[in-house]
Amino acid sequence: MTAMLESSSAAAANRPGSIRWSKQFGRVFVYGCLALLALVFLAPLLSMLLTSLKSMDEIRAGNLLSLPSTPTFAAWANVWGASCIGVTCGGLKGYFGNSFLIVVPATFISVALGAFNGYVFAQWRFRGDNLIFGLILFGCFIPFQIVLIPMAGLLGKLGLAGTIPGLILVHVVYGICFTTMFFRNYFITVPAEIFKAARVDGAGFWAIFFRILLPISWPIVMVSIIWQFTGVWNDFLFGVSFAAGTNQPVTVALNNLVNTSTGTKAYNEDMAAAMIAALPTILIYVAAGRYFLRGLMAGAVKG
Amino acid sequence: MPAIVLSPSLAAVTVCVYGFIAYTAILSFTGSKMFARFDFVGWRQYERLFENPRWITAIENMAIFGGLYIIGATCLGLFIAILIDQKIRLEGVFRAVFLYPMALSFVVTGVIWQWLLNPGLGLEHMMRSLGWESFTFQWLIEPERAIYTIVIAGVWQVTGFVMALFLAGLRGIDTEILRAARVDGAPIHKVYTRIIIPALRPAFLTVFVIEAHLAIKSYDLVVALTKGGPGVSTELPSTFMYSMTFTRNELGVGAASATVMLVSLASIIIPYLYSELRNDRHA
Amino acid sequence: MRTMFKVMALAASLSASVSTYAFAEDTVEVLHWWTSGGEAAAVGVLKDDLQKQGVSWQDMPVAGGGGEAANTALKARVTSGNPPTAAQLLGMAVNEWAEEGLLGDLTSVADQEGWDKVVPDAIKAFAVHDGKWQAVPVNIHRPNWLWINAKVFADNGLEPPKTWDEFNVVADKLKEKGIVPLAHGGQPWQDTTIFDDVVVGIGGPEFYKKAILELDESALNSDTMVKVFDQMRKIRGYVDPNFSGRDWNLATAMVIKGEAAMQLMGDWAKGEIVKAGAKPGTNILCVAAPGTEGTFLFNTDFFAMFPVGEDKVAGQHKLAASVMSPSFQEAFNLVKGSIPARTDVPGDKFDPCAQKSMADLKAAQASGTMMGSLAHGHAEPAAIQRAIFDVVTQHFNSDMSSKDAVAALINSVNSAK
Structure with missing residues (x-):
């Protein structure tokens, strides 16, 4: 995973199109393939959206991709504000808020810590630094199921059991492995001379970080934010295990909602709820996807 | 200062990664049932693990799933990356389309795919209502085929990310070399097989490691799509471990399976990290 | 960027204040x-x-x-x-x-x-x-109920089956007419709910006690157990092709709507029946699962x-x-x-x-046939219960022979002990 952001300053060159098939046939082929694949990739989302706008009768009668005859947002409104989850009938909106309360600080703290760590690993050499970095990296790969019980014990000792700060802590701990890797691999591409010069000028540890490094590192900040935001937002396992009652994130509520079927499954509501729960991360990917790629390229795999 | 900055993270990782791994490894040698109990039983839990036909199924499924998932996502991701690299219009739109599945949580993915693959409601129903009466697609409910539906959903979800990595790699290739090759009159497929693909070697390695660790950690998809069924036909090591630890109160066996998983993960990851870190500090 | 950090900081302080949640x-x-x-x-x-x-x-x-x-x-x-x-x-x-x-x-x-x-x-x-x-x-x-759509049975001139043999006859007739005989959801606990019924129905309450509650090896390894799996195989033929992973309440809905004729499910199904506006005992008949009259699994x-x-x-x-x-x-x-x-x-x-149910409970208490249900966590600890689930569900979802299933059952139970 390190190579993903492995150094090569040349790689950041911003002209696309390594090779072109110049013939007309080639273009048709390229667009044809892309359009077909895009359709396949979009179909699930599309059918989810269409289904959420239909009435139950229409769902039973029609097919996956037929357009709703009279689009209705009734299902959306219902799952947002009125659906019953257990005995509480307030829809998803409260849980949606919880997710933001968890995601925003967790993302911010883990990205900040990752940036500091990455800076240390990249520019302040010390004995065994690669070994320690490797140890942190391996943390990216730990299956989360095995940490549940010991983590629960730890949170209990810290007095954070069942609270939102507790959940934030968990996400930060397992997030810094990734963010440290992102930043370290990005910062390592910055020429060492810049630091030497800055130090000669008397700039201290933090001055170098904030004045020199941070201004040039926004692509990797974006990558880290996207990565952490989606990871934390989509988490179910930690949320269900470490959050008490009213603190549960939206994924847990969504799971409760789609498993709450009163005889006949209300597919339109399931789909609307799934859409609502997925909206923030989809928006982030659509809005910031270009930065994501640019961030990957900035520390891209070297040629 | 560097030490002060690093120490909180280091402490957290030491405890929450290595401490917990050690804890799990120790538990795997105990007779723990519902909660941790430190009555050591030697290798007994490992024997029970490998006597369990369900675990054997899980390993076989891992091989099928892992193999197809890695091959499928790599090929498709590379193919899409090459297509997108052809100076196309609407590149941003296409990229977003292929990337968005990464943004979805497994609960959402499960809702979608369960529905799409459900014979009575989804794809099969649609094809039949469009007039193709004999169309059948029942993989989700056929024990021998269900594992492939997990491959499909998994590939769908990860391909965009693979594409992004390859695209970043493609954009990093020196254009001069390519231009020279074209001037020399090398045919297009040879440019790909001789120059571009070899130049993507580091990207391939990255992609492989990411896919391999996602495959071994894959848990969400199975739970969301099939819950391990029909029967035990889509059991994976991660679902096995989860159910032993939390549902069956066989913490010892669960810990043993977790340890086996961690060791196999480490055997993939450590050589990679070693080769990566040894010489990446080019002056 | 700067505004973003401000938002984050704001949210962080907000979450801190929420977390100090005051309990009434x-x-x-x-x-x-x-x-x-x-x-x-x-x-x-x-x-x-x-x-x-x-x-x-x-x-x-x-x-x-x-x-x-x-x-x-x-x-x-x-x-x-x-x-x-x-x-x-x-x-x-x-x-x-x-x-x-x-x-x-x-x-x-x-x-x-x-x-x-x-x-x-x-x-x-x-x-x-x-x-x-x-x-x-x-x-x-009580998990050992058989729910029957009264209209479907009346239309086809059928009587509620009292034994598993009768059940098979009824189910075959329904199948011939193109009606799904049994609504079922392919989840391990639902498969095992049926298994419980079959063990009691074919082996009798004493056999259930020996095999399931006491895990007596000679009972587990008996011809009766082979017959139990034979019947499970027959039942597999009576469910619709789309049963895998279906939730129990969706299966109940099939019976209520007449899409299927019967369901083997506990009396919680009644909650769904009442909610759907049907009358248990009238629209949807309730009888003890075939061969289990007089036994009260609970x-x-x-x-x-x-x-x-x-x-x-x-x-x-x-x-x-x-x-x-x-x-x-x-x-x-x-x-x-x-x-x-x-x-x-x-x-x-x-x-x-x-x-x-209340009357049957009193009778069963008197005759000593009130016994905990295996499928519903009142017979064996989780490890053994799930080990039996494994075998039952694997047999149900494959073409495993009954003899192999019995061997697997004994193996599985022993290794979970």
């Missing part, structure tokens, strides 16, 4: 997996009841898979030293938690309210440990009580007393489809199926 006096937090329509309505009864007494209810529903996710959440909560006030558990799970010494003590309330006299012994065996009441039973469910939902801080004990005791009050037992079980866990609640408000 007498709050109970209850972890349960009753999120399905009829079930959620039943929990609502308890919530309202407590609110009248000034106890506020903090809901912690964790849906899915008969409480599997709930179990994980519970373990994490207990490990962190922050257990909920009460958690929904099945009988064997109460035993396992009690053995770990992790449950609280309700004896003072129990003595005051006189629970000892009104709760059947078979249920007390799960609720009371070392003379201490640690959990309160909410209901008594499972009971308990609220296991965890040791909580001084400030929460009062609320916990009110919760326990409320659950055990005759008025709540009646109100709850009317909604849930089960029968009260205390024997002194009159049955006149209940539907014919529940009344039959």
